[in-house]
Amino acid sequence: xxxxxxxxxxxxxxxxxxxxxxxxxxxxxxxxxxxxxxxxxxxxxxxxxxxxxxxxxxxxxxxxxxxxxxxxxxxxxxxxxxxxxxxxxxxxxxxxxxxxxxxxxxxxxxxxxxxxxxxxxxxxxxxxxxxxxxxxxxxxxxxxxxxxxxxxxxxxxxxxxxxxxxxxxxxxxxxxxxxxxxxxxxxxxxxxxxxxxxxxxxxxxxxxxxxxxxxxxxxxxxxxxxxxxxxxxxxxxxxxxxxxxxxxxxxxxxxxxxxxxxxxxxxxxxxxxxxxxxxxxxxxxxxxxxxxxxxxxxxxxxxxxxxxxxxxxxxxxxxxxxxxxxxxxxxxxxxxxxxxxxxxxxxxxxxxxxxxxxxxxxxxxxxxxxxxxxxxxxxxxxxxxxxxxxxxxxxxxxxxxxxxxxxxxxxxxxxxxxxxxxxxxxxxxxxxxxxxxxxxxxxxxxxxxxxxxxxxxxxxxxxxxxxxxxxxxxxxxxxxxxxxxxxxxxxxxxxxxxxxxxxxxxxxxxxxxxxxxxxxxxxxxxxxxxxxxxxxxxxxxxxxxxxxxxxxxxxxxxxxxxxxxxxxxxxxxxxxxxxxxxxxxxxxxxxxxxxxxxxxxxxxxxxxxxxxxxxxxxxxxxxxxxxxxxxxxxxxxxxxxxxxxxxxx
Numbered sequence: 001x002x003x004x005x006x007x008x009x010x011x012x013x014x015x016x017x018x019x020x021x022x023x024x025x026x027x028x029x030x031x032x033x034x035x036x037x038x039x040x041x042x043x044x045x046x047x048x049x050x051x052x053x054x055x056x057x058x059x060x061x062x063x064x065x066x067x068x069x070x071x072x073x074x075x076x077x078x079x080x081x082x083x084x085x086x087x088x089x090x091x092x093x094x095x096x097x098x099x100x101x102x103x104x105x106x107x108x109x110x111x112x113x114x115x116x117x118x119x120x121x122x123x124x125x126x127x128x129x130x131x132x133x134x135x136x137x138x139x140x141x142x143x144x145x146x147x148x149x150x151x152x153x154x155x156x157x158x159x160x161x162x163x164x165x166x167x168x169x170x171x172x173x174x175x176x177x178x179x180x181x182x183x184x185x186x187x188x189x190x191x192x193x194x195x196x197x198x199x200x201x202x203x204x205x206x207x208x209x210x211x212x213x214x215x216x217x218x219x220x221x222x223x224x225x226x227x228x229x230x231x232x233x234x235x236x237x238x239x240x241x242x243x244x245x246x247x248x249x250x251x252x253x254x255x256x257x258x259x260x261x262x263x264x265x266x267x268x269x270x271x272x273x274x275x276x277x278x279x280x281x282x283x284x285x286x287x288x289x290x291x292x293x294x295x296x297x298x299x300x301x302x303x304x305x306x307x308x309x310x311x312x313x314x315x316x317x318x319x320x321x322x323x324x325x326x327x328x329x330x331x332x333x334x335x336x337x338x339x340x341x342x343x344x345x346x347x348x349x350x351x352x353x354x355x356x357x358x359x360x361x362x363x364x365x366x367x368x369x370x371x372x373x374x375x376x377x378x379x380x381x382x383x384x385x386x387x388x389x390x391x392x393x394x395x396x397x398x399x400x401x402x403x404x405x406x407x408x409x410x411x412x413x414x415x416x417x418x419x420x421x422x423x424x425x426x427x428x429x430x431x432x433x434x435x436x437x438x439x440x441x442x443x444x445x446x447x448x449x450x451x452x453x454x455x456x457x458x459x460x461x462x463x464x465x466x467x468x469x470x471x472x473x474x475x476x477x478x479x480x481x482x483x484x485x486x487x488x489x490x491x492x493x494x495x496x497x498x499x500x501x502x503x504x505x506x507x508x509x510x511x512x513x514x515x516x517x518x519x520x521x522x523x524x525x526x527x528x529x530x531x532x533x534x535x536x537x538x539x540x541x542x543x544x545x546x547x548x549x550x551x552x553x554x555x556x557x558x559x560x561x562x563x564x565x566x567x568x569x570x571x572x573x574x575x576x577x578x579x580x581x582x583x584x585x586x587x588x589x590x591x592x593x594x595x596x597x598x599x600x601x602x603x604x605x606x607x608x609x610x611x612x613x614x615x616x617x618x619x620x621x622x623x624x625x626x627x628x629x630x631x632x633x634x635x636x637x638x639x640x641x642x643x644x645x646x647x648x649x
């Protein structure tokens with residue numbers, strides 16, 4: 001009965017989404033209709049939450065009469081994995097997507113008094129129609145409440161062993177929150193185009209929503225990378241997998257949007273470009289959903305291979321993107337402003353930043369979709385891997401580091417060269433660091449040395465600007481601190497990527513008990529393997545002793561076999577460290593106590609995730625800036641456009 005109530009609740013949420021969409025877009029001028037729109041949005045959230053709770057109840061009570069539960073759970077599964085298994089498959093993960101969308105809408109509804117009522121109504125109307133599309137997709141092609149009556153199995157098929165991990169609990173919710181959150185600046189852009197006005201106030205409204213969704217997306221991608229690193233047993237943290245790329249593309253567009261919004265707010269320019277970026281960022285979120293759920297590309301992350309589902313998403317993607325771009329074509333040009341600025345100005349460097357981001361986006365898009373086109377034309381399959389992406393991203397990443405080093409010293413409109421004297425001094429110090437790295441690293445490529453030097457240049461430039469503000473007791477709003485943290489994080493992450501990608505050590509060896517192998521400066525001894533039991537698996541656990549100088553420690557890696565499906569999984573043993581990880585994974589048993597063992601030492605790999613988490617924290621701090629919270633607008637008064645900047649002679 002409860003699954004049927006969940007199904008009915010989701011259908012009611014769809015009806016409320018339709019009503020809120022109609023009233024929000026066509027009844028925005030009537031106060032009573034606007035209040036009704038808000039009530040429908042709240043009701044939509046309540047019913048979606050009820051549907052999600054019904055599915056969660058089915059998992060926690062082992063209701064294997066529900067097909068989705070039978071396919072993705074098992075009675076032996078620990079309760080916390082049963083709870084996270086709700087989004088461990090296609091149907092439930094999309095219900096989570098709908099729930100998160102409803103949460104974003106409810107939060108905006110609660111804060112809508114900050115904005116003019118007609119504008120807020122339009123935003124809610126756009127978001128409601130988007131959620132209606134998602135709900136229709138779930139009800140028509142991906143119903144998680146379908147029954148297996150009367151052929152109810154005695155037990156479930158079990159959750160994919162790859163997903164029986166803490167990563168499943170946190171990674172998808174964070175990633176989806178970022179994905180779906182980009183719908184809010186998208187709705188802001190559509191509402192602004194319908195209203196016909198884009199100004200500094202609009203940009204100030206959009207910035208916290210964009211920053212927060214970007215922060216969640218950054219955190220989600222970071223945790224996904226970390227999860228793959230320790231769970232898959234390969235020791236890699238990024239594989240340029242199509243689904244990884246699907247999350248990276250909206251992140252690149254959102255990063256460009258954040259910087260473009262700041263120019264629109266501070267200088268009243270880049271307005272048309274900012275609107276287009278807001279549309280682009282969410283469009284790539286939808287494209288990511290299509291890639292993950294259509295089966296057009298092969299990936300270990302893909303949820304579905306159903307062409308019907310893929311066609312539905314493709315049609316929905318075409319409608320959303322097509323309608324928004326048509327509206328932009330009709331009204332976006334009205335927001336064009338010609339503003340003059342010198343070659344040495346913050347505006348120009350912000351523009352260059354956006355250019356690098358868009359080129360990066362184009363590279364990832366081509367590398368992801370080109371195999372589809374090639375297969376359609378020739379019938380053969382190809383894959384585009386790391387060499388292609390590295391060819392472009394090494395110079396693009398280095399270019400971004402240069403821009404981030406220079407930007408803090410630049411003024412709006414024009415900057416005097418004298419203001420950059422200390423910047424060149426920091427550049428010289430960073431150059432010495434790069435020269436030192438050239439002699440210390442083996443092998444030392446030009447790209448790695450440049451990344452280290454430029455990364456330190458960014459860090460020194462940001463520290464200098466921060467100390468300057470402290471000495472002068474200048475104001476440091478949360479947005480500034482967030483920006484500084486994000487730039488710190490990017491520099492740290494780039495240094496970590498450069499070092500771990502080129503300086504890692506790896507050995508694939510056959511080891512018998514009591515055998516020792518040298519891994520760089522460390523000595524690794526295999527003591528043997530023992531049998532262990534888990535709640536729903538049995539395992540052979542390899543015991544290793546690692547000696548480094550006068551210190552030693554023990555690591556235990558496992559080869560697990562899950563009882564329900566017989567699947568075999570590798571659980572790596574990792575000794576984490578700020579300056580490097582020791583990584584051990586077990587391959588196949590070779591008989592007579594011997595095992596195939598992979599030994600790795602990965603220097604500065606933690607800097608990759610540390611840098612990304614600092615970026616995410618910076619995004620959260622920027623979104624919580626009190627200046628954004630103080631923005632209020634009289635409901636009955638439309639937003640006034642900024643005075644157009646004068647063109648420089």
